[in-house]
Amino acid sequence: MAKQLNIGMIGYGFMGRAHSNGYNRVANFFPELEYKPVLKAACARNADAIKAFADTWGYQSTETDWRKLVERKDIDAVDICVPNNLHKEIALACAAAGKMILCEKPLAMNTAEGEVMCQAVEKAKVANTVWYNYRRIPAVTFAKQLIDEGKLGRIFHYRANFLQDWTISADLPQGGNGLWRLDVAAAGSGVTGDLLAHCIDTAIWLNGGVTNVTAMTETFIKERTHTLTGKVEKVGIDDACAFLCRFDNGSLGLFESTRYARGHKALYTFEINGEHASIKWDLHDLHRLQWFDHRDAGNLRGWRSIHVTDGDHPYMSKWWVPGLQIGYEHSFVHQVADFCESLAKGTPCGPTFRDALETQKVCDAVLGSAKTGQWANV
């Protein structure tokens, strides 16, 4: 008989849906798991909105004060799915209440906040994970597997982009529902925390620590109407950010993210060049991994487009048959499954808060370098 993992969800936006879907589907596709999520309660200040959300997703109850949810005895784990500026306070309360935490990324507004959060969960010994979901796209997990097997040899280069184009219009306001990512008070930063943080998390996972960085940021649209004040206000976030870096393993890194790359909706791409082999992946065709192996016969060398849908690819035995692709949302199902499995095994479910703090440190170094014009150590 499965053990219940009672979930309390705080938030109901885009990510609230993605996580809820993860909880709902895991038992259908990972029936062997010892733990099974139960959607116990959902919480938001707007009572009507959270009621509708709870009805749609099957949460058994609602709250309008997150402190009440955190205090409920029938909640085992809290999912923090609210703007970045609220992560720390909620996480500290959860840790104090002995709740497990599944926190949306980025971990915090900055390294200092993140460090406090790490200490809190470690002291409380509560299970914790951060939703850097792209680690669990099967093609990305497969890349990790190939690297861990040593198939690439010495690494020379790592490059990653996260390109979007949805904020090019100067008419787009900042702040409030759906647009808090443009409000520096709620988000802490722009593309750095929103997009580059994903790239950095994957990079550290695949290629190890970042030593130092030199960065550049830009805010192309300087002022936007703020939906909360109704006034035209200065834009405090970075619209674009790029940085060069060196990794601890001696390889060179190149990272860029922007919301002004016309033609790209959510094009997260990375490429790793090793001595023996190279890997490429992009989010717009997330079910494929590009693989080049120099050990192939000389005249037959070429980039292989691997359709990562076979039973021997990570996670894929759980789904359909070869050739039938899965999508974006499945990465969250996988993270729920791995979280459940880690509970049963008593092991951490990466990225933990501590893992995610490393990404936060790189983000801080990047934003710092962009201000000073100097290389910054991580």
Next chain:
Amino acid sequence: MAKQLNIGMIGYGFMGRAHSNGYNRVANFFPELEYKPVLKAACARNADAIKAFADTWGYQSTETDWRKLVERKDIDAVDICVPNNLHKEIALACAAAGKMILCEKPLAMNTAEGEVMCQAVEKAKVANTVWYNYRRIPAVTFAKQLIDEGKLGRIFHYRANFLQDWTISADLPQGGNGLWRLDVAAAGSGVTGDLLAHCIDTAIWLNGGVTNVTAMTETFIKERTHTLTGKVEKVGIDDACAFLCRFDNGSLGLFESTRYARGHKALYTFEINGEHASIKWDLHDLHRLQWFDHRDAGNLRGWRSIHVTDGDHPYMSKWWVPGLQIGYEHSFVHQVADFCESLAKGTPCGPTFRDALETQKVCDAVLGSAKTGQWANV
């Protein structure tokens, strides 16, 4: 308050999972629907197997005799998810019992069976649909929309392939669970009914009726061990089938399917060439539609790779945000949603049995032509 649509599922194989997932997810993503599927009962002869299936997917009860399931008062709709040779008998019983029917494709073993089934559901006036799910891949639905808007002009060519490579090994047996598709007694035909039927359904939907055909079939591996008898037996199915045809609209068609195309897992592709514009699609990158428009400025003409993930693309406003792709299984969620909506509206949900009979007629003409070496009228 949603109305319940009580489902009785017969079968628990690959398609049983795909349909069940469709029923389970529709309320999360189409919360506005008046009807909501409820998984009332699942049925199969193997009691343990169907119990495990029911537990995983949340069916409330199980049956081991499909006749009992069909007779249950608490069942509104029966999902026929068993090998082709059982479709007719079950469908007739369902119609007699006044049950709605969602039948896995192909409709029947042949046109004669299909005709009987059509008459039964039409006489009984029960809602009926056939799971030609590819119509509801958003990119394919979008293609239909573009054609209906007249954007292609006069159509000259239609070509479609369905290429797989999973039966190349002579060691693969035929018959029994998972392999009944290789057993002519259970499947009726090989790739024609299994794969080409999909291509034909889409083609008729997008391009209208087929007039006549000339075809060729081949069975590359002539004998295989039969898992039910344990003996090496003659293979009765077609391993590969190709045909040329003329459509009623004057365009030419070219169709091919095989399980011997090394390198292709489930590559269903189609292309339509019109006077003004052309369309291409393939199942291995199902979230994209290729679009060529001759009305673009001459020097800027090119095939556009449309990432069909925006809110103004069919079905996509229900899912995530632009750039984040969905997968294979979502086509079934969409068909459930459309079936529920059609119930509320009192309209048919295509492809109905009658629609699917057209595909059956083309399949029969194809198999007939392959035998006689003559062109066959549909």
Next chain:
Amino acid sequence: MAKQLNIGMIGYGFMGRAHSNGYNRVANFFPELEYKPVLKAACARNADAIKAFADTWGYQSTETDWRKLVERKDIDAVDICVPNNLHKEIALACAAAGKMILCEKPLAMNTAEGEVMCQAVEKAKVANTVWYNYRRIPAVTFAKQLIDEGKLGRIFHYRANFLQDWTISADLPQGGNGLWRLDVAAAGSGVTGDLLAHCIDTAIWLNGGVTNVTAMTETFIKERTHTLTGKVEKVGIDDACAFLCRFDNGSLGLFESTRYARGHKALYTFEINGEHASIKWDLHDLHRLQWFDHRDAGNLRGWRSIHVTDGDHPYMSKWWVPGLQIGYEHSFVHQVADFCESLAKGTPCGPTFRDALETQKVCDAVLGSAKTGQWANV
């Protein structure tokens, strides 16, 4: 010291340029060849036009009567680069005069003409070749090499298309310079002789003889103004042609060509599926070969996109460095080089007239089947 190969060119159209470029460039890139082409004379009825052509390409003299050119003592080899209905007469005169012949494809108007031409050159023992140039695109030659090495194993499928879209407008006239390909009197057939002949030549080269065929042709625009008469006349050519076939090796073939595939300029593609490996190629990216090898590790299988620009790829050591692509015209340079080499060695330079006759036979069977509606033996 190089031996001169004195060329007499009859014709000065698109193919006249392509062949002339081949003669002009071969000495720069294949300096080791014993024979070196010398552009001795060019011939056409229009004296001004042929003079201009000769000046541009460096022909030493001109003629306005092809019979004079054929009789000239200083000509070793005649290049027949005129509409199809003139091939036979010129070829017979050349053979009678003991001239080598490089004949534009297709060999003849039909098999009967071709047979006479074969007998003439064989009786005269003159070197002869037909300009099926695509054999000598490096990626195509490489495909041949891989097949000859047995890397694909038993072949199951061969499919080829040649898709164009340049005749869709009903305003396009037929006949005369540049448009003789639409005039059945000059061309003999439409896409069958013009485009499918290329596909068939490659197919026979790569996959062996064709046993029998069933075909379909269509003329979408029934009447066009004839530029020579000024009148609207019935169109006698096939605008589109498709056929199914069986090869002597037991594999199945699927061929299609059309000038009504909107969006495709000159998309010649072929794919071969073998037991162990598969190959794809297309003319729009002619410098790449797609390769799938089932013997790769299971989870790393994928189609490789081979950039055929390395020194160990056919012909490529003659050109630039890896990564730098060549184009369409180089196939003619290669054929000239191979013709020169075959002269030195005293071996045939394929496709010879006799080889090209096989393609003619398939074309005739295809056109015949399209008329009778019956399968036709080759």
Next chain:
Amino acid sequence: MAKQLNIGMIGYGFMGRAHSNGYNRVANFFPELEYKPVLKAACARNADAIKAFADTWGYQSTETDWRKLVERKDIDAVDICVPNNLHKEIALACAAAGKMILCEKPLAMNTAEGEVMCQAVEKAKVANTVWYNYRRIPAVTFAKQLIDEGKLGRIFHYRANFLQDWTISADLPQGGNGLWRLDVAAAGSGVTGDLLAHCIDTAIWLNGGVTNVTAMTETFIKERTHTLTGKVEKVGIDDACAFLCRFDNGSLGLFESTRYARGHKALYTFEINGEHASIKWDLHDLHRLQWFDHRDAGNLRGWRSIHVTDGDHPYMSKWWVPGLQIGYEHSFVHQVADFCESLAKGTPCGPTFRDALETQKVCDAVLGSAKTGQWANV
């Protein structure tokens, strides 16, 4: 009657071949030009080698001392096709002798040398151009045309890579024929002058001047045998170089080049993101331009893959017919054609020495920043 442009070539390596081919072919494909190159003399210290080269390419005579070639009365223009460290001296001699100069890129070892060279040619008023050939790949020229027409609107981003993998082996020596690019004494720098210089030239041409940069370089293999001394010596060049920059138009730039990107032979790519449209191009498929236009209907937006082979594409009316691609070498033919045309018109043929000096300045700023760790102004 065409005017002769008498060429004296110094050098006979890879680029010597590419330029010679350009001179030889221009009259065939651009017959209307007033000036026609004549290969008067080729020069190198190795008498046998230069004799063989002259024979292959049709040079009328040879020299073994470049000073003699520069002094010859029958030479109009000198092509400097030797390692970078010799450019300045030869160019100054040519200017003094009143010869036109076609100089291989990069212009010089550094900005200081380049400035002297600019002053010399400007004082002497001799026609001068630098072989940044990629400007004249038709797809790249087409990109320039689209930008100049204002089709992209305000530019936000420019990114370019030049990725190779040919020096990964530690066994590869440095110095001498073919390997002088690895010898800092001959080359001045590594990938910066060899590869990034191309990227920078194109970028300045398409997107205007670079304001400032922050850069990073790396030498992965620290020591290599020197072919001239036979000893293991320190490697002085940069194996990889990346930089961030700001352009004068406010857009952000990201550049990278390396010879350690396994899987890439000569992958020069660039992308420009504008307010209304974006462009992508890469050298491995140089005949295509990727174009995204936000002004397309919302649901039909997608990246168009434009096959740049039509008569209304730059240079392409000179070659074949739509769909038939040209290759790398044609960029040199185009530069020769444009040089001849500029002579007739009395206009400069870009990039002139002065244009190329801007690229040199960026290279120097990049190399400087990589040393100091500071942003550097150009």
